[in-house]
Amino acid sequence: MSAESMPGSGIPEPGTNGPRDGAGYGSPRPRGKRKALRVMAWTAAGVVLLGGAGAGYVYFKLNGNIRSVDINQALGAHRPTKVDNGSENILLLGSDTRSGANGKLGGGDDDGSSRSDTxxxxxxxxxxxxxxxxxxxxxxxxxxxxxxxxxGTLHPAASDVMFNSAYSTGGATCAVKTVESVTGIRMDHYLEVDFTGFKKLIDDLGGVTVTTTKDIDDPNSHLDLKAGRHTLTGRQALGLVRTRHGVGDGSDLGRIQLQQAFIKALVNQAKQIGVFSNPEKLYSVADAATKTVTTDSELGSVNSLVDFANGLKGISPAHMKMVTMPVRYDPTDPNRVLVAKTQAKQVWRALEHDRPIPKSAAKGTATGKATGVVTSS
Structure with a gap:
């Protein structure tokens, strides 16, 4: 049950003591603000249960968790035109940082470098x-x-380099500019999630339930799952979205198919657990989520993130189409792929004009052979 459908909590909206000053009960707040304040009210209730100091503390605590980068300032005016048709494009990156706690979770060398793993x-x-x-x-x-x-550091252009080198070279701004260069589409927002935050968020949600149709055993990602139904812990979920040697042909394309299946399961889980009816869980999840993400500056506050999330909550897994950018195997290196330009143009043109991606965009493209290994349950 959502916060909006529950009976009154008995807690006044933050900053109020009943009717709003200068307005009677018949002057409602704008819808977006009502949603944000209801979420804040429940979060405040969670803090009271935990012995905290109330809504003001919650707001500043959660706000202080959020890291943001000013993408617009860094990239300036030389970007694709913003399309004002009611749609939004968000670049989501999973950062493969090897330093600190992330190094213990990610495997590989703890060299302090950062990569866009997803x-x-x-x-x-x-x-x-x-x-x-x-x-x-x-x-x-x-x-x-x-x-x-x-x-303010300028990084020169480079040819025939791996996509994830953009992030390791110039961070979020270089990753966004590279995506806009490849697609010709402006990114309205940017969200980044790191290893440690991802693990904790999954644990705070109570795990995510998936079904594996085959055994998965990959010591590199610390994942060992028998075929069947599983409620994954944060560590297991991280292993699943990172494994590439345990399923399919061992390629990054196979790993992407697992990531896409997991995203659907995660969305389904978040809708089922009733976070808004449990103030203590709401605060725990909100605290973990705000510590997990780095955003563009336009999303860099609690209110902005709440409004953003509310705008997405009407999307069910059944109405999420998951595809991979059309690519073909590099004939000179089996570990690399090249953009299948003709098919990729169909994808970018569809998104630019807010249309469904045509099935023909996947015709003749490379696949990772891990389809159906993991399904949402």
């Missing part, structure tokens, strides 16, 4: 009832444009 363009269609999610393989060879990071 990259997805989420296109939310007008009306916010459905979405298309386009995964970009990290091993795709692309021409990376020159970019200036948030510290």
């Amino acid at each position: 990259a997805m363009i989420i296109h939310v269609y007008k009306g916010h009832k459905k979405a298309s999610v386009v995964s970009i393989p990290r091993d795709t060879l692309i021409n990376r444009p020159s970019c200036t990071d948030t510290s």
